[in-house]
Amino acid sequence: MRGLSLLVALSCSTSLYASMAEKAPxxxxxxxxxxxxxKSVNAFSLPASNMSILRxxxxxxxxxxxTQPWVSAPSSTTARDGLGPLFNSNSCQGCHTKDGRGQPPQxxxxxxxxxxxxxxxxxxxxxxxxxxxxxxxVPEPNYGDxxxxxxxxxxxxxxxxVVEYETIKGQFKDGSxxxxxxxxxxxxxxxxxxxxxxxxxxxxxxxxxxxxxLLEAVPEAAILAFADPNDKNGDGISGRPNKVWNIKTxxxxxxxxxxxxxxxxxxxxxxxxxxGDIGITSSLFPAQSCMPQQTDCLAAPEGGxxxxxxxILSQVTFYASTLAVPARRTVTDPQxxxxxxxxxxxxxxSCHIPHYVTGKTVGFPELEHQSIQPFTDLLLHDxxxxxxxxxxxxAATGSEWRTPPLWGIGMIEKVNGHTRxxxxxxxxxxxxxxxxxxxxxxxxxxxxxxxxxxxxDALIVxxxxx
Amino acid sequence: MKRSRYAxxxxxxxxxxxxxxxxxxxxxxxxxxxHYSSIAYANYSDTLSxxxxxxxxxxxxxxxxxxxxxxxxxxxxxxxxxxxxQTEVFRFGNPNVDEWExxxxxxxxxxxxxxxxxxxxxxxxxxxxxxxxxxIAGTEPITAERLQSYxxxxxxxxxxxxxxxxxxxxxxxxxxxxxPKQSGQRSYSDYLKDNNCTHGNCxxxxxxxxxxxxxxxxxxxxxxxxxxxxxxxxRKSFTALDESEAIxxxxxxxxxxxxxxxxxxxxxxxxxxxSQEDEHSCFSDNTHDDIRQNIQGIxxxxxxxxxxxxxxxxxxxxxxxxxxxxxxxxxxELQNKxxxxxxxxxxxxxxxxxxxxxxxxxxxxxxxxxxxxxxxxALKNQxxxxxxxxxxxxxxxxxxxxLEAE
Numbered sequence: 001m002r003g004l005s006l007l008v009a010l011s012c013s014t015s016l017y018a019s020m021a022e023k024a025p026x027x028x029x030x031x032x033x034x035x036x037x038x039k040s041v042n043a044f045s046l047p048a049s050n051m052s053i054l055r056x057x058x059x060x061x062x063x064x065x066x067t068q069p070w071v072s073a074p075s076s077t078t079a080r081d082g083l084g085p086l087f088n089s090n091s092c093q094g095c096h097t098k099d100g101r102g103q104p105p106q107x108x109x110x111x112x113x114x115x116x117x118x119x120x121x122x123x124x125x126x127x128x129x130x131x132x133x134x135x136x137x138v139p140e141p142n143y144g145d146x147x148x149x150x151x152x153x154x155x156x157x158x159x160x161x162v163v164e165y166e167t168i169k170g171q172f173k174d175g176s177x178x179x180x181x182x183x184x185x186x187x188x189x190x191x192x193x194x195x196x197x198x199x200x201x202x203x204x205x206x207x208x209x210x211x212x213x214l215l216e217a218v219p220e221a222a223i224l225a226f227a228d229p230n231d232k233n234g235d236g237i238s239g240r241p242n243k244v245w246n247i248k249t250x251x252x253x254x255x256x257x258x259x260x261x262x263x264x265x266x267x268x269x270x271x272x273x274x275x276g277d278i279g280i281t282s283s284l285f286p287a288q289s290c291m292p293q294q295t296d297c298l299a300a301p302e303g304g305x306x307x308x309x310x311x312i313l314s315q316v317t318f319y320a321s322t323l324a325v326p327a328r329r330t331v332t333d334p335q336x337x338x339x340x341x342x343x344x345x346x347x348x349x350s351c352h353i354p355h356y357v358t359g360k361t362v363g364f365p366e367l368e369h370q371s372i373q374p375f376t377d378l379l380l381h382d383x384x385x386x387x388x389x390x391x392x393x394x395a396a397t398g399s400e401w402r403t404p405p406l407w408g409i410g411m412i413e414k415v416n417g418h419t420r421x422x423x424x425x426x427x428x429x430x431x432x433x434x435x436x437x438x439x440x441x442x443x444x445x446x447x448x449x450x451x452x453x454x455x456x457d458a459l460i461v462x463x464x465x466x
Numbered sequence: 467m468k469r470s471r472y473a474x475x476x477x478x479x480x481x482x483x484x485x486x487x488x489x490x491x492x493x494x495x496x497x498x499x500x501h502y503s504s505i506a507y508a509n510y511s512d513t514l515s516x517x518x519x520x521x522x523x524x525x526x527x528x529x530x531x532x533x534x535x536x537x538x539x540x541x542x543x544x545x546x547x548x549x550x551x552q553t554e555v556f557r558f559g560n561p562n563v564d565e566w567e568x569x570x571x572x573x574x575x576x577x578x579x580x581x582x583x584x585x586x587x588x589x590x591x592x593x594x595x596x597x598x599x600x601x602i603a604g605t606e607p608i609t610a611e612r613l614q615s616y617x618x619x620x621x622x623x624x625x626x627x628x629x630x631x632x633x634x635x636x637x638x639x640x641x642x643x644x645x646p647k648q649s650g651q652r653s654y655s656d657y658l659k660d661n662n663c664t665h666g667n668c669x670x671x672x673x674x675x676x677x678x679x680x681x682x683x684x685x686x687x688x689x690x691x692x693x694x695x696x697x698x699x700x701r702k703s704f705t706a707l708d709e710s711e712a713i714x715x716x717x718x719x720x721x722x723x724x725x726x727x728x729x730x731x732x733x734x735x736x737x738x739x740x741s742q743e744d745e746h747s748c749f750s751d752n753t754h755d756d757i758r759q760n761i762q763g764i765x766x767x768x769x770x771x772x773x774x775x776x777x778x779x780x781x782x783x784x785x786x787x788x789x790x791x792x793x794x795x796x797x798x799e800l801q802n803k804x805x806x807x808x809x810x811x812x813x814x815x816x817x818x819x820x821x822x823x824x825x826x827x828x829x830x831x832x833x834x835x836x837x838x839x840x841x842x843x844a845l846k847n848q849x850x851x852x853x854x855x856x857x858x859x860x861x862x863x864x865x866x867x868x869l870e871a872e
Binding site for chain 2: 059071079080114
């Protein structure tokens with residue numbers, strides 16, 4: 001499968017899964033009928049355009065709980081109390097600003113930032129192997145699987161991340177120079193003892209929220225059709241599905257969400273973020289995110305059992321599932337079209353698969369049978385040493401990452417006022433993000449390095465049209 | 467007394483409208499579209515007039531701050547809201563209103579952006595770097611441009627520096643509910659000069675209140691101009707639309723306000739969270755009136771009947787008549803549902819007038835939760851009837867066509 005030209009890949013997926021799509025997709029409609037044509041700072045914050053007005057109350061209720069801050073327990077605001085005790089932000093919107101993309105801490109003084117640090121240790125015991133089945137990682141014994149740099153009153157926060165950058169210089173074949181920033185991550189002000197020496201750190205920025213329900217609605221077979229775990233076709237690209245734990249069904253299942261595809265569903269991703277990022281327990285994550293010796297954390301009052309009710313969790317999940325994908329702009333611009341040809345010729349589209357048709361999905365009629373253009377295969381790829389965080393997660397190795405969807409990427413600057421890309425936001429623009437590609441994407445990067453200046457411009461203009 | 471008279475009016479309308487329709491069989495969409503625009507113009511004109519009254523009472527208050535002038539300003543604000551809230555039915559469907567609306571009615575707001583707050587009674591989002599900016603305590607010149615630049619600054623929608631709710635906060639202050647019957651208890655002395663000034667920065671606070679009130683009047687003038695007849699404006703492009711698109715915008719506005727905005731975001735969120743932080747007019751405890759008047763606005767549009775601020779009635783060819791000419795039972799059903807939701811909302815208003823404000827009605831375990839829930843359910847049913855009525859006149863899909871935006 002891998003290495004077929006874009007056209008063949010498209011027709012393949014079309015013949016197998018796209019019997020509903022009778023005509024060629026409108027290139028503007030990245031999210032099918034859910035697509036919004038809003039080009040303002042609200043471009044990531046709107047309900048699926050085809051959502052019936054009779055279902056919009058759920059969207060707006062979810063939006064309110066996504067936006068409004070959670071408070072310490074006990075509080076008269078009973079439905080929104082239970083913040084922390086340890087947390088990253090007191091609301092979803094705090095990191096997913098305008099439902100958009102986060103960035104790395106800007107300075108040491110930055111007390112609130114829109115990214116987080118994952119922590120774990122390599123498995124060494126039989127018990128660890130058991131933990132891996134359901135958690136995917138072995139949490140650091142003192143701090144757990146995520147650094148929580150903020151805490152409620154009376155509980156010490158865990159510590160502060162420090163990111164330092166080393167400049168790497170290089171040049172394109174035509175001699176044009178470029179510079180990349182390589183981050184070095186550490187943690188200061190550790191309040192619960194030293195980190196275990198073997199601790200693995202990985203910084204992740206908050207991803208854009210749009211289109212998640214559509215990605216959940218892509219048939220599993222359509223994703224697995226692109227997998228080539230042993231690179232049988234010898235094109236240097238494997239593509240492996242992550243297999244992760246579904247807490248609700250208590251079974252292993254294809255992972256789709258998160259930078260390493262470690263979450264199977266929007267619901268679990270949402271509950272996981274409530275738990276790890278805001279410190280809110282739910283029926284899926286009933287225990288406070290405190291480690292055994294974090295006694296102040298364990299002793300702090302809870303905001304109910306669980307802290308977020310199933311009703312509210314389902315509204316926020318509904319919201320996260322149905323945020324409209326922004327339409328592509330300027331699809332008929334010759335430079336954009338030239339850029340897409342370069343994107344395909346450079347084999348970017350081998351992993352950033354442009355087109356799928358969604359299948360059935362219970363409870364979301366607006367997401368079913370949509371012809372979508374997410375530019376991802378939702379599979380794991382070895383991206384080389386440069387990007388490796390050396391921190392495995394379920395089946396993902398320390399150098400593998402999920403191909404991130406590219407839809408909406410050209411709207412991030414408008415919505416969030418920055419252009420920091422990749423999992424840890426190290427890239428300061430789209431070209432830097434491309435140049436960090438290595439491993440299975442080494443050939444694609446080499447192809448980009450050969451491009452002339454105007455071809456590079458066209459490639460970026462194409463990406464910005466998404 | 468007032469309530470029963472209203473119910474009678476509705477009943478009268480319910481009985482008479484179908485007969486009127488049969489008597490005038492030539493109801494056409496252009497007539498309905500024209501009359502809808504006339505109601506928009508009349509309602510926004512009244513809103514502007516009421517804002518000018520508010521402006522003059524605020525000028526009086528600032529010239530001579532005392533309890534009496536402050537109360538006059540508050541009363542003018544409540545009257546202005548009573549009229550404005552009916553116009554919200556013009557949002558959603560009409561892009562000119564939708565884009566403009568945040569300038570006058572954005573909420574909930576992180577009031578620490580504007581002025582001092584009691585910290586332990588103040589919730590705000592961690593990521594909002596401006597939630598405690600306290601513009602009034604700062605040194606930058608207070609100008610309309612500057613205040614507008616704070617709207618949604620840094621990406622947080624809770625950064626609201628202008629509009630009705632900013633004025634509301636400056637008149638009432640935080641509603642601390644030391645006594646549940648009370649709304650915000652800001653003293654007029656926050657506006658006194660020299661040593662009598664409480665909480666500091668009284669002159670800047672006065673400057674802020676004046677600037678933001680003048681800006682509201684300017685913004686409302688813009689909207690009145692958009693709906694003025696015989697001008698090269700939004701109304702002209704609206705009335706020139708394909709008939710079915712114009713009718714779709716009317717129904718979409720009614721349905722979107724009814725369920726997503728009012729029943730969902732404004733009422734159900736506050737009820738589920740049991741939190742006054744999630745209620746609409748939280749400083750003044752005026753949320754009950756916002757709710758009732760939103761519903762009234764929906765009814766105005768459907769029945770083609772608007773009671774102006776001067777007490778006269780603007781009446782004309784209505785959506786109801788158009789629906790009735792195609793499907794009488796869809797019309798009856800929607801009229802029944804509109805009457806029902808208004809009746810349910812009247813219970814919330816009555817309770818508030820009896821001293822239990824909306825923020826107490828939604829409190830955990832409050833016996834009044836049920837009547838709030840009943841209104842939400844009535845609005846849901848009403849929205850289904852709105853969709854059915856739209857279908858009856860040939861609007862198959864209430865949602866905007868994605869391609870229209872191009």
